[in-house]
Amino acid sequence: MQLLLAEIRKYCWFIAVLNIFLLAFIIYQLFYSKYFWKGNPEKKVIIEEGKNLDGIIILLKDNDIIPDPLLFKIAVKIAGKESQIISKSYLFKNGMSALDLIDLLTDKSLTQFIKITVPEGYTIKQIGKLIEKKLSLSKEKFYKETENDSLINLLGLNGRINNLEGFLFPDTYELQTSVSERSLVFILFNEFRKRVIDRGLVRLNKTDADSNLLKLITMASIIQGETKIVSEMPVISGVYYNRIKKGMRLEADPTIQYIIPDGPRRLLYSDLKINSKYNTYLFKGLPPGPINNPGTDAIEAAINPDTHEYIFFVATGEGGHKFSENYQQHLQAVKEYKSNLKKNGK
Numbered sequence: 001m002q003l004l005l006a007e008i009r010k011y012c013w014f015i016a017v018l019n020i021f022l023l024a025f026i027i028y029q030l031f032y033s034k035y036f037w038k039g040n041p042e043k044k045v046i047i048e049e050g051k052n053l054d055g056i057i058i059l060l061k062d063n064d065i066i067p068d069p070l071l072f073k074i075a076v077k078i079a080g081k082e083s084q085i086i087s088k089s090y091l092f093k094n095g096m097s098a099l100d101l102i103d104l105l106t107d108k109s110l111t112q113f114i115k116i117t118v119p120e121g122y123t124i125k126q127i128g129k130l131i132e133k134k135l136s137l138s139k140e141k142f143y144k145e146t147e148n149d150s151l152i153n154l155l156g157l158n159g160r161i162n163n164l165e166g167f168l169f170p171d172t173y174e175l176q177t178s179v180s181e182r183s184l185v186f187i188l189f190n191e192f193r194k195r196v197i198d199r200g201l202v203r204l205n206k207t208d209a210d211s212n213l214l215k216l217i218t219m220a221s222i223i224q225g226e227t228k229i230v231s232e233m234p235v236i237s238g239v240y241y242n243r244i245k246k247g248m249r250l251e252a253d254p255t256i257q258y259i260i261p262d263g264p265r266r267l268l269y270s271d272l273k274i275n276s277k278y279n280t281y282l283f284k285g286l287p288p289g290p291i292n293n294p295g296t297d298a299i300e301a302a303i304n305p306d307t308h309e310y311i312f313f314v315a316t317g318e319g320g321h322k323f324s325e326n327y328q329q330h331l332q333a334v335k336e337y338k339s340n341l342k343k344n345g346k
Contacts, residue, residue: 029071030071030074030075030078030098031075031079031097031098031099032097032098032099033097033098034095034096034097034100035065035066035067035095035096035097036094036095037064037065037094041093041094042091042092042093042094042114043063043064043065043091043092044089044090044091044092044114044134044135044136044177045059045060045063045065045089045090045092045136046088046089046090046136047059047085047086047087047088047089047090047105048087049087050087051087053073053076053082053085054073056085056105057069057072057073060072060101063092065092065096065101066098066101071098072098072101075098075099075102076098076102079099079102081102081105081106084106085105085106086105086106086107086108088177088178089112089136089177089178089179090104090105090112090177091112091113091114091177092104111176112176112177113174113175113176113177114134114135114174114175114176114177115172115173115174115175116130116131116134116135116172116173116175117171117172117173118130118168118169118170118171118172118173118188118293119170120170120224120228120293120294120295120297120298121170121221121224121225121228121292121293121294121295121298122170122292122293123165123258123291123292123293124142124143124146124163124164124165124168124293125139125143126292127142127168127188127293128140128142128143131181131184135175135177135179135184137179137180137181137184138181141181141182142181142184142185143163144181145181145182145184145185146163146164146165146168146185147162147163147164148164148182148185151164151167151185151186151189152164154193155167155213156213157213157214160214160289161214161288161289162289164185164189165221165289165290165291165292165293166217166218166220166221166289166290166291166292166293166294167189167192167217167290167293168185168188168189168192168293169188169189169191169192169195169196169293169295170293170294170295171191171195173187173188173191175187188293195296196296196299201296201299201300201303202216202217202299202303214289215286216299216302216303217290217294217299217302218286218287218288218289218290218291219237219240219241219286219302220290220294220298220299220301220302221254221290221291221292221293221294221298222240222250222252222254222255222286222287222291223236223237223240223294223298223301223302224254224292224294224295224298225252225253225254225255225257225258225291225292226252226253226254226321227320227321229319229320230297232320232321233297233298233300233301234300234301234304234305234306235306235308235310235313235321235323236301236313236321237301237302237304237305237306238305238306238307238308238310239310239311239312239313239323240252240305241305242308242309242310242311243311244285244286246311247284248284248311249280249281249282249283249284250280250284250285250286251280251281252280253267254291254292255278255279255280255287255291256271256272256274256278256279256280256281257291258278258287258291258292259274259276259278259279260274278291308323309325310323310324310325311324311325311326312324312325312326312327312329312330312333313333314330314333314334314337315337316336316337316340317337317340317341318340322336322337
């Protein structure tokens with residue numbers, strides 16, 4: 001009998017230990033098991049006011065933040081946090097556990113930041129597509145906010161431009177995840193003011209300063225569109241100023257890229273006939289406004305062009321450009337460019 005009782009005790013002890021391990025495994029799976037998704041290691045998701053727990057869980061599952069809606073719901077309820085989830089923008093990082101998510105979603109003191117780089121030469125439309133992808137903002141709302149009359153007026157350009165193309169500074173920004181389309185436009189615009197106007201690159205307190213600002217940023221945007229090689233920018237700037245002095249059309253390809261709906265792409269001869277004031281193959285002088293948002297190097301090149309006699313330039317096919325003082329030299333440079341393309345199989 002004692003032997004039987006001993007066996008029963010051993011069996012009960014085994015069952016108890018097994019249950020402890022099973023409970024530990026369940027708790028681990030519920031709270032501590034990390035989930036890794038494919039693709040971007042960070043995802044921005046906005047939890048709107050009024051969403052209940054089920055709606056939040058569906059949102060997280062749809063964005064592939066959690067693997068199993070039921071298990072996450074159980075975890076939230078066991079933690080007693082179902083009524084404590086805060087409605088706002090969140091940045092979720094790959095490899096978070098349910099406990100990490102619950103802590104994140106209920107932390108009142110938390111402020112998150114996300115980095116985004118706006119490349120030099122991006123247009124408003126390109127920035128809009130970028131922030132839609134990276135920040136989950138509306139590109140349409142962003143476009144609308146760039147038409148802000150108050151900010152345009154700060155530049156003295158009311159009635160001269162329709163939006164802030166050219167005046168949104170390209171750089172790397174660390175933004176709160178709660179950033180809105182309006183606040184983002186202000187941040188990019190304010191950086192332009194700090195880096196260009198406050199630094200004294202362009203002064204707004206001179207006669208005709210607003211006109212000077214518009215011309216300089218428009219020229220800078222064309223230079224930015226032509227090259228990413230900083231050493232070439234003042235040379236290209238000099239080419240365009242030389243052409244303006246001689247009464248020649250600028251014939252700048254980037255201005256055509258700006259008006260074609262499916263650009264950037266290789267230009268066609270028919271593109272050069274588009275009836276637009278931005279078409280510098282048809283109209284002399286600068287276009288009505290900037291064609292992208294240039295960086296400091298391009299702006300400085302527009303302000304301080306190199307002095308030379310070049311009036312033509314063409315790509316070499318190897319990354320840079322070849323500059324010419326007359327049409328015969330230019331034709332030879334074009335011939336060399338085509339030869340390099342053929343040589344490289346392009």
